[in-house]
Amino acid sequence: MAEAVCETPTASGSRHLQQLREHFAHEIPADCTPTEGSITFPLGPVALRADATGLTITVTADDADRLAELKDVVIRHLVRFAFRETLAVEWRDAA
Secondary structure, three states, X not given: OEEEEEEEEOOOHHHHHHHHHHHHOOOOOEEEOOOEEEEEEOOEEEEEEEXXXXXXXXXXXXXXXXXXXXXXXXXXXXXXXXXXXXXXOOEEEOO
């Protein structure tokens, strides 16, 4: 298994978490509260956590290629929803 984490500073973490869940829930299993969420992609699961300082996204996949694709899908949508702000997006391997 491969796993990566992105901690994105934003005052709108909860709003972005809910936007991601709402968008993807039309096609795949997705659930959330204002502070935590999960989206189950065919590529692998995504865990979301929001607080007053940011949004943390954890993605898990079977291999590095799927992980890269999953990271790309999630971040492309996040950036699109957060078009009013410039997000710092940096992935790191999960411990």
